[in-house]
Amino acid sequence: MSDAVLGQFKQAIVEEKKIEGRKLKIGIIGTGWIAESHIQSYKIQPDVEIVAAADLIPGKAEKFMERFGVSGVRFYPSHKEMIDNEELDGVSICTYNTQHAEPTIYALKKNIPVLLEKPFTVTLEEAEAVCKAEKESTAFVSVGFQPRFDANMQMIKKIVDSGVLGKIYYIQTGGGRRRGIPGSTFIEKSTGGIGALGDIGCYSLDMVLNAIGYPKPLTVSGYVSDYFGKNPKYNGADAARFSVDDFGAAFIRLEGGIILDFRIAWAMHVNTPGDTIIFGTEGALRIPSTDCWNGSVGGPMTIYHDVCGAQTETVIPILQNSGKGGLFDKKIRSFLDAVKTGGPAPVPTSQILYNQAIIDGINKSSALGKEVEIVFNED
Numbered sequence: 382m383s384d385a386v387l388g389q390f391k392q393a394i395v396e397e398k399k400i401e402g403r404k405l406k407i408g409i410i411g412t413g414w415i416a417e418s419h420i421q422s423y424k425i426q427p428d429v430e431i432v433a434a435a436d437l438i439p440g441k442a443e444k445f446m447e448r449f450g451v452s453g454v455r456f457y458p459s460h461k462e463m464i465d466n467e468e469l470d471g472v473s474i475c476t477y478n479t480q481h482a483e484p485t486i487y488a489l490k491k492n493i494p495v496l497l498e499k500p501f502t503v504t505l506e507e508a509e510a511v512c513k514a515e516k517e518s519t520a521f522v523s524v525g526f527q528p529r530f531d532a533n534m535q536m537i538k539k540i541v542d543s544g545v546l547g548k549i550y551y552i553q554t555g556g557g558r559r560r561g562i563p564g565s566t567f568i569e570k571s572t573g574g575i576g577a578l579g580d581i582g583c584y585s586l587d588m589v590l591n592a593i594g595y596p597k598p599l600t601v602s603g604y605v606s607d608y609f610g611k612n613p614k615y616n617g618a619d620a621a622r623f624s625v626d627d628f629g630a631a632f633i634r635l636e637g638g639i640i641l642d643f644r645i646a647w648a649m650h651v652n653t654p655g656d657t658i659i660f661g662t663e664g665a666l667r668i669p670s671t672d673c674w675n676g677s678v679g680g681p682m683t684i685y686h687d688v689c690g691a692q693t694e695t696v697i698p699i700l701q702n703s704g705k706g707g708l709f710d711k712k713i714r715s716f717l718d719a720v721k722t723g724g725p726a727p728v729p730t731s732q733i734l735y736n737q738a739i740i741d742g743i744n745k746s747s748a749l750g751k752e753v754e755i756v757f758n759e760d
């Protein structure tokens with residue numbers, strides 16, 4: 382079914398649910414760190430009522446809502462009980478990575494729209510299962526990439542779409558921190574599942590793949606390591622429980638003859654692995670090294686192109702974001718607006734499936750020590 386036909390179908394279901402003229406009933410699954418940003422953004426929306434919250438840790442959701450001064454909420458010990466017992470218009474899934482797919486599929490089976498925190502999932506197989514459940518559902522999933530709402534990030538896509546760069550053939554991207562390994566549930570296989578690749582790598586990939594229209598990934602030669610995370614010299618007591626990647630790099634072939642050269646690090650012995658550079662047949666774009674997980678570019682971008690035979694550099698000034706609220710508020714608002722219209726999802730899984738396929742391919746290639754084909758099911 383085409384996205385347009387699917388959209389009309391989902392719209393009809395929304396009308397049936399009669400959400401016009403009343404507040405949207407929202408539930409939050411997982412009340413840890415990032416849920417704090419969700420609740421603060423929901424609280425400033427005039428058309429939202431937080432009616433339910435779930436967390437596996439007894440008492441955590443109750444304390445969370447008390448801390449944020451939200452009353453009248455019903456509490457549940459996991460996503461299942463919440464979804465089984467509530468009539469919800471939408472859910473925010475703020476669980477750690479290994480608990481992204483299961484609650485999302487459970488919500489989709491009950492036709493509840495989902496705002497799912499990034500990364501989409503841990504494995505490609507999970508991402509495929511979510512996409513399948515979404516196709517069988519009247520609801521949609523939007524993946525929580527708030528940088529998508531930044532004017533400078535949007536400008537990258539506008540520049541590519543304008544044609545000023547010509548045909549894109551090579552991209553160098555990535556990012557990282559000299560020291561910046563998180564703790565908490567990010568660093569264990571059982572909860573984080575993947576490390577720097579999933580935490581910040583997915584943002585770098587989204588920044589460039591979204592700009593060039595998310596071409597399909599074909600092959601990847603990937604590498605991951607954990608030299609910093611596992612070393613008490615750099616990671617203190619957390620080294621003993623560290624079981625994910627802290628660095629990833631890859632050479633990826635995309636449909637349309639495009640090469641993507643990518644690297645990402647939670648820790649390394651250099652301040653940055655470099656700027657993002659997009660090479661095209663008519664021009665190139667330099668995006669100064671960016672902590673893109675924080676939502677924007679690292680400085681004014683430069684287009685290198687020839688104007689009437691003269692090698693010219695055009696600097697794009699940093700743009701201010703318009704409208705009310707920060708990027709996180711815009712992410713929440715975009716989800717609520719999509720709930721009201723029955724979709725489409727502001728950040729659709731049809732795109733982010735490719736992002737996840739690359740991350741999964743990097744891990745598989747690294748384990749095998751050779752280039753792998755990226756094979757996945759989009760039906």
Ligand SMILES: NC(=O)c1ccc[n+]([C@@H]2O[C@H](COP(=O)([O-])OP(=O)(O)OC[C@H]3O[C@@H](n4cnc5c(N)ncnc54)[C@H](O)[C@@H]3O)[C@@H](O)[C@H]2O)c1
Binds near residue numbers: 460
């Ligand atoms: N968008 C952003 O800027 C951003 C920033 C930080 C983290 N994140 C993402 O948010 C997610 C959560 O990160 P965090 O730091 O808040 O983690 P966290 O460990 O602080 O919180 C996760 C909570 O989910 C609960 N949980 C897990 N499975 C559950 C289930 N099935 N039902 C109910 N509760 C469940 C856990 O008990 C925990 O309290 C991660 O995927 C992370 O990548 C996004």
